[in-house]
Amino acid sequence: MDWTDIIINIDSKDAELASAVAQMVVNRGIYLEDYSDFDTEIQKFGPIEIIDADLLAKDREHAKLHIYFSPEENPAEGLAFLRERFDAEGIAYSIDEASVGEDDWANNWKKYFKPMPVGEKLVIVPSWEKDSLDDDLKDRAQLIIDPGMAFGSGQHETTRLCMELIEKYVTPKADVLDVGTGSGILAIAALLLGARKVTGVDIDALSVKVAAENAELNGVGDRFTSVLGDLAKDIDGKFNLITANIVADIVIQLTRSASTLLADDGIYIVSGIIEERLSDVLAALDELGLHVIEEKRDRGWCALACRF
Numbered sequence: 001m002d003w004t005d006i007i008i009n010i011d012s013k014d015a016e017l018a019s020a021v022a023q024m025v026v027n028r029g030i031y032l033e034d035y036s037d038f039d040t041e042i043q044k045f046g047p048i049e050i051i052d053a054d055l056l057a058k059d060r061e062h063a064k065l066h067i068y069f070s071p072e073e074n075p076a077e078g079l080a081f082l083r084e085r086f087d088a089e090g091i092a093y094s095i096d097e098a099s100v101g102e103d104d105w106a107n108n109w110k111k112y113f114k115p116m117p118v119g120e121k122l123v124i125v126p127s128w129e130k131d132s133l134d135d136d137l138k139d140r141a142q143l144i145i146d147p148g149m150a151f152g153s154g155q156h157e158t159t160r161l162c163m164e165l166i167e168k169y170v171t172p173k174a175d176v177l178d179v180g181t182g183s184g185i186l187a188i189a190a191l192l193l194g195a196r197k198v199t200g201v202d203i204d205a206l207s208v209k210v211a212a213e214n215a216e217l218n219g220v221g222d223r224f225t226s227v228l229g230d231l232a233k234d235i236d237g238k239f240n241l242i243t244a245n246i247v248a249d250i251v252i253q254l255t256r257s258a259s260t261l262l263a264d265d266g267i268y269i270v271s272g273i274i275e276e277r278l279s280d281v282l283a284a285l286d287e288l289g290l291h292v293i294e295e296k297r298d299r300g301w302c303a304l305a306c307r308f
Helices: 012-025 037-044 075-089 100-105 107-111 157-169 184-194 205-217 248-260 274-287
Strands: 001-011 031-033 061-071 092-101 116-118 123-126 141-144 173-179 195-201 224-228 239-245 260-274 291-298 299-305
Touching: 001 012, 001 075, 012 061, 012 157, 031 248, 037 092, 061 141, 061 173, 075 092, 075 248, 092 299, 107 141, 123 274, 141 184, 157 184, 157 239, 157 260, 157 291, 157 299, 173 184, 173 248, 173 260, 184 195, 184 205, 184 224, 205 224, 239 248, 239 274, 248 274, 260 274, 274 291
Parallel strands: 123 141, 173 195, 173 239, 195 224, 239 260
Antiparallel strands: 001 061, 001 092, 031 061, 116 123, 260 299, 291 299
């Protein structure tokens, strides 16, 4: 069956940020066309005469972000989420639409997705690689996740930074809240690292469904609850650890409600923050009396662990 290919046209300078936003809020496959570094890269391959003429003609100033929706999905709903996030980050964009056969994108790129160690204890493994894990990774807890139909594969810096902080601060029998759970990758990581139970909340119904399926795939479904909701507005209780891997404006919006759900001595971990917006997030945390106890950075992205 044909899928819908939503093509978001952006400036190349915004490609990394737009891609990260899409990875965090759209629970579907994506593909980025970005040739801004092509002139530098071709120097590695030899004389320019051997490069295909069509490649040489590619636009270096603009990029295309492809987001794929299955036949039973409503692209308009997913686009509404993306428009909100792109507008919040000041990303200029236009949108086109096309059809694409499922096999054209869903399977061909599997060869590029390999097991990836994260922190000291985890390895993210696509299901088709779980029986061929290298010996040096076999002692790690395996987090099985397939990125083809549901995004949130752990490859982006924001997700890895968040998982490293979760590994450090999750405690045995901790109750965890994962806001904007997406594929459920952070929730599953917390459970594999010893959390007692995790509640994952997301505004996207497909995310809620996929997160629950991924928890079952990893043998932790009995300790995971997925909830359809807007941030933490409809969540009750107290949590020893709260995680959120979303963009800066949404982190700021979330922090007030999340802070009321944090147990005594609880840890609040936020990621998805570009360095240029870090001061805004820090101001929102400080206003509520939350103090940063650890900060991690990678390629312009920041993740914070906080407590009262």
